[in-house]
Amino acid sequence: MSRKVKTKHEMPVQDSKERITNFDEVALGYNEEKALAEANRCLECKVPNCMKGCPVEINIPKFIGAIKQKDYKEAIREIKTKNSLPAVCGRVCPQEAQCEKYCVIGKKGDPVGIGRLERFVADWEFANENSSSSMEVGEPTGKKVAIVGSGPAGLTAAGDLAKMGHSVTIFEALHVPGGVLMYGIPEFRLPKDIVQKEIDKIKELGVDIKVNYVVGKAGSVKDFLENGYDAVFVGTGAGLPYFMNIPGENLNGVYSANEFLTRTNLMKAYQFPDYLTPVKVGKRFAVIGAGNVAMDAARCALRLGAEESYIVYRRSEEEIPARAEEIEHAREEGVKFLLLTSPVEFHGDENYNLNSMTCIEYELGEPDDSGRRRPIPIEGSEYKMDVENVVLALGQGPNPLVPSTTPGLDLTKKGNILTNDETGVTSIQGVFAGGDIVTGAATVIEAMGAGKKAARAIDEYIKSTN
Amino acid sequence: MYKIVRKEVLSPVIKLFEIEASHVSENAKPGQFVVLRTDEKGERIPLTIADFNREDGTVTIIIQEVGRSTKELGKLEEGDYVVDFVGPLGKATEIEKLGRVVCVGGGVGIAPVFPIARALKEAGNEVISVIGARTKELLFWEEKMADVSDQLYVCTDDGSYGHKGFVTDVIKQVAEDVEVEHVWAIGPMPMMKAVAATTKPLELKTTVSLNPIMLDGTGMCGACRVSVGGETKFACVDGPEFDAHEVDFELAARRLAYYQDDEHRVEAATNHSDGGACKCHEK
Numbered sequence: 001m002s003r004k005v006k007t008k009h010e011m012p013v014q015d016s017k018e019r020i021t022n023f024d025e026v027a028l029g030y031n032e033e034k035a036l037a038e039a040n041r042c043l044e045c046k047v048p049n050c051m052k053g054c055p056v057e058i059n060i061p062k063f064i065g066a067i068k069q070k071d072y073k074e075a076i077r078e079i080k081t082k083n084s085l086p087a088v089c090g091r092v093c094p095q096e097a098q099c100e101k102y103c104v105i106g107k108k109g110d111p112v113g114i115g116r117l118e119r120f121v122a123d124w125e126f127a128n129e130n131s132s133s134s135m136e137v138g139e140p141t142g143k144k145v146a147i148v149g150s151g152p153a154g155l156t157a158a159g160d161l162a163k164m165g166h167s168v169t170i171f172e173a174l175h176v177p178g179g180v181l182m183y184g185i186p187e188f189r190l191p192k193d194i195v196q197k198e199i200d201k202i203k204e205l206g207v208d209i210k211v212n213y214v215v216g217k218a219g220s221v222k223d224f225l226e227n228g229y230d231a232v233f234v235g236t237g238a239g240l241p242y243f244m245n246i247p248g249e250n251l252n253g254v255y256s257a258n259e260f261l262t263r264t265n266l267m268k269a270y271q272f273p274d275y276l277t278p279v280k281v282g283k284r285f286a287v288i289g290a291g292n293v294a295m296d297a298a299r300c301a302l303r304l305g306a307e308e309s310y311i312v313y314r315r316s317e318e319e320i321p322a323r324a325e326e327i328e329h330a331r332e333e334g335v336k337f338l339l340l341t342s343p344v345e346f347h348g349d350e351n352y353n354l355n356s357m358t359c360i361e362y363e364l365g366e367p368d369d370s371g372r373r374r375p376i377p378i379e380g381s382e383y384k385m386d387v388e389n390v391v392l393a394l395g396q397g398p399n400p401l402v403p404s405t406t407p408g409l410d411l412t413k414k415g416n417i418l419t420n421d422e423t424g425v426t427s428i429q430g431v432f433a434g435g436d437i438v439t440g441a442a443t444v445i446e447a448m449g450a451g452k453k454a455a456r457a458i459d460e461y462i463k464s465t466n
Numbered sequence: 467m468y469k470i471v472r473k474e475v476l477s478p479v480i481k482l483f484e485i486e487a488s489h490v491s492e493n494a495k496p497g498q499f500v501v502l503r504t505d506e507k508g509e510r511i512p513l514t515i516a517d518f519n520r521e522d523g524t525v526t527i528i529i530q531e532v533g534r535s536t537k538e539l540g541k542l543e544e545g546d547y548v549v550d551f552v553g554p555l556g557k558a559t560e561i562e563k564l565g566r567v568v569c570v571g572g573g574v575g576i577a578p579v580f581p582i583a584r585a586l587k588e589a590g591n592e593v594i595s596v597i598g599a600r601t602k603e604l605l606f607w608e609e610k611m612a613d614v615s616d617q618l619y620v621c622t623d624d625g626s627y628g629h630k631g632f633v634t635d636v637i638k639q640v641a642e643d644v645e646v647e648h649v650w651a652i653g654p655m656p657m658m659k660a661v662a663a664t665t666k667p668l669e670l671k672t673t674v675s676l677n678p679i680m681l682d683g684t685g686m687c688g689a690c691r692v693s694v695g696g697e698t699k700f701a702c703v704d705g706p707e708f709d710a711h712e713v714d715f716e717l718a719a720r721r722l723a724y725y726q727d728d729e730h731r732v733e734a735a736t737n738h739s740d741g742g743a744c745k746c747h748e749k
């Protein structure tokens with residue numbers, strides 16, 4: 001056996017100078033040679049630690065073993081028994097906090113690039129569509145399930161339920177299915193045609209997707225139960241933007257991350273005026289927050305013409321919650337990090353257009369509830385900074401449209417739906433929930449995991465009624 | 467895809483469309499709106515539900531052509547389709563029996579005020595309606611408004627039809643003559659601001675329907691933020707109706723103007739591609 005390489009095989013990327021002039025994908029993916037070399041780093045452990053870190057428990061050594069044999073069809077088949085959106089997860093999972101975190105060889109060097117390999121086989125399947133492992137649909141059961149929301153949670157639940165033979169209809173508020181995968185995460189990180197292909201596969205299973213349908217405004221969850229649906233799954237995500245409640249927040253030029261990213265990605269404002277929805281990006285651009293959402297906004301801004309794009313964050317480098325790769329890519333592209341800093345007021349001109357903000361500096365105190373050191377403002381450290389646009393990426397809450405029109409649905413104090421973790425069962429018989437609407441803003445793979453568990457529980461539930 | 471089953475040209479720039487969308491008509495109530503997109507490259511634009519027919523599963527909208535998206539829509543004919551039609555969105559008008567009420571529609575605002583006047587009338591109120599526009603050509607639905615009102619006043623800014631002057635002149639006169647419980651006023655921002663300024667000293671409860679820039683229309687983006695009584699509200703889910711005396715109209719007007727240069731760019735681009743129809747040098 002050859003000597004093991006300590007470092008992960010590098011991911012080819014678009015050059016950083018070039019890529020900030022386009023919205024094409026940044027990470028280009030392994031070719032076969034690199035994939036084989038990276039797969040060969042895996043020890044195919046008998047007791048694979050890595051699997052502990054994957055929320056849907058993909059058999060990682062098995063799929064990597066199949067790659068080593070060049071049996072990509074088997075590799076993708078293995079992955080798909082657990083994960084129906086591998087092309088997505090291979091790209092956006094925070095692997096360093098999940099599977100790769102637990103990989104044994106990570107103790108002495110880099111862990112195996114599990115996500116990159118997952119992406120490789122998923123892309124291989126797209127390129128070799130004919131040999132695609134066709135998914136079987138069970139005998140029709142005559143049971144009907146309504147799914148509210150078409151993000152990863154809803155899509156996964158829908159796909160699994162369809163495979164079990166149930167008749168599934170997804171109701172989606174926007175004009176496109178996919179949830180955050182379509183409206184939030186930018187094209188350069190997750191190409192929309194890839195998401196679309198995954199959605200098409202779910203449609204091929206017989207799932208009917210009704211877009212432009214706002215549950216709670218058009219029909220409600222209660223209406224579904226009264227009109228022939230045997231069960232309802234709610235996967236409406238965390239779509240309510242938080243604001244800071246500081247002066248000047250309603251000035252023109254201050255966007256929520258949802259608005260900025262929806263204009264840019266869903267409405268394709270980067271192709272304005274060919275596409276009709278505008279978005280404004282001034283020379284100096286600042287994003288408040290440092291999660292994935294914030295990185296996406298700051299990187300979009302550069303591509304839309306900002307000369308300077310800042311991440312403004314209350315805590316320090318160590319606490320930045322975004323995926324490691326996003327932080328790295330943002331830095332390469334020239335995004336600047338203003339740490340231990342946050343705005344206290346926004347200022348505008350006579351037309352109410354934002355032109356500057358007052359910031360205050362912070363220092364870190366004792367750890368808070370989240371275990372992170374609490375940021376404390378430093379008195380007298382205020383200073384003014386010129387800025388034409390600000391994006392607030394402070395996290396999102398649950399949209400109240402469904403909860404408020406579903407009497408009897410128990411909620412947490414924050415307004416998230418209360419469920420049994422293992423089953424997605426809510427306080428209403430026949431109603432299940434999962435994904436960000438239950439956990440608060442989390443990850444794609446966790447939302448999928450919740451959709452999977454709920455599908456199993458829904459299947460049991462509707463078989464038990466009759 | 468949602469089919470246009472009827473089109474009516476109410477004036478050269480004001481057009482009515484009746485569109486098949488049973489998921490909207492089934493639940494529609496006065497005061498609510500839809501979000502529409504004409505084609506794959508289009509904007510999501512909010513439009514008030516001017517009428518609905520549950521039996522036929524249709525919804526009526528009336529548009530005034532002001533920019534690219536409304537002009538694209540205006541070009542469509544019976545039998546054509548729009549790609550997206552979402553609704554009913556926003557809170558419905560609270561309809562109660564109050565006594566004597568005044569319903570004011572300015573310009574294309576006549577469309578949204580119609581179902582409200584009708585519902586108020588059906589609830590047993592005495593309805594006095596006031597409709598107005600810049601000029602006669604921009605007036606429509608006079609008869610329909612008359613049908614649901616006990617009294618109807620019509621005015622034009624230029625005196626080309628009806629009373630010469632502003633709707634506010636009529637409101638002031640009516641309020642002086644008789645006891646009024648509540649005013650609903652829908653129209654361009656400056657008109658609603660003027661109505662609010664007229665009724666405030668009279669302590670006459672007034673509701674306006676705000677029309678800020680919207681994107682999703684479901685409370686997801688915050689584009690539609692308005693300030694009401696010093697608090698930030700999302701007009702698409704907390705409104706669009708608000709207490710006129712609490713609205714920060716100055717902020718609302720400024721926010722509506724944020725994309726004006728882009729809107730002009732988009733229009734200029736269309737006019738050029740129309741080949742020769744370009745008017746951008748004449749201005």
Ligand SMILES: Cc1cc2nc3c(=O)[nH]c(=O)nc-3n(C[C@H](O)[C@H](O)[C@H](O)COP(=O)(O)OP(=O)(O)OC[C@H]3O[C@@H](n4cnc5c(N)ncnc54)[C@H](O)[C@@H]3O)c2cc1C
Binds near residue numbers: 174239296447
């Ligand atoms: C910009 C951004 C970047 C991110 N980056 C990453 C990343 O790199 N890695 C990662 O793992 N996670 C990332 N996340 C988080 C991840 O996307 C979410 O955790 C995940 O999408 C949640 O899935 P969901 O199905 O619960 O909800 P969502 O994806 O939010 O989907 C919910 C769907 O429900 C619809 N809906 C809501 N209300 C209604 C209603 N009343 N009627 C009908 N439909 C309704 C919505 O329109 C939406 O389509 C990111 C999130 C954002 C916003």
Ligand SMILES: Cc1cc2nc3c(=O)[nH]c(=O)nc-3n(C[C@H](O)[C@H](O)[C@H](O)COP(=O)(O)OP(=O)(O)OC[C@H]3O[C@@H](n4cnc5c(N)ncnc54)[C@H](O)[C@@H]3O)c2cc1C
Binds near residue numbers: 512680730
């Ligand atoms: C709740 C609500 C109900 C409405 N009802 C009607 C109606 O029944 N009939 C009607 O003719 N108009 C209505 N409007 C206004 C209508 O949405 C705008 O006129 C339309 O979006 C303009 O698009 P445009 O591309 O043709 O014009 P543009 O040239 O793009 O814009 C012209 C002006 O319209 C406003 N506007 C632009 N984009 C939007 C947007 N996305 N949302 C809201 N306003 C925008 C801005 O002030 C802009 O300066 C309503 C608006 C709201 C919020």
Ligand code: SF4
Binds near residue numbers: 056058445
């Ligand atoms: S789904 Fe995500 S966590 Fe699981 S193996 Fe793939 S990349 Fe790792």
Ligand code: SF4
Binds near residue numbers: 060
């Ligand atoms: S822990 Fe690492 S080396 Fe072991 S099977 Fe998993 S990926 Fe391979």
Ligand code: FES
Binds near residue numbers: 679
């Ligand atoms: S239009 Fe997006 S929140 Fe109102």
Ligand SMILES: [Mg+2]
Binds near residue numbers: 276509533534535729
């Ligand atoms: Mg427009």
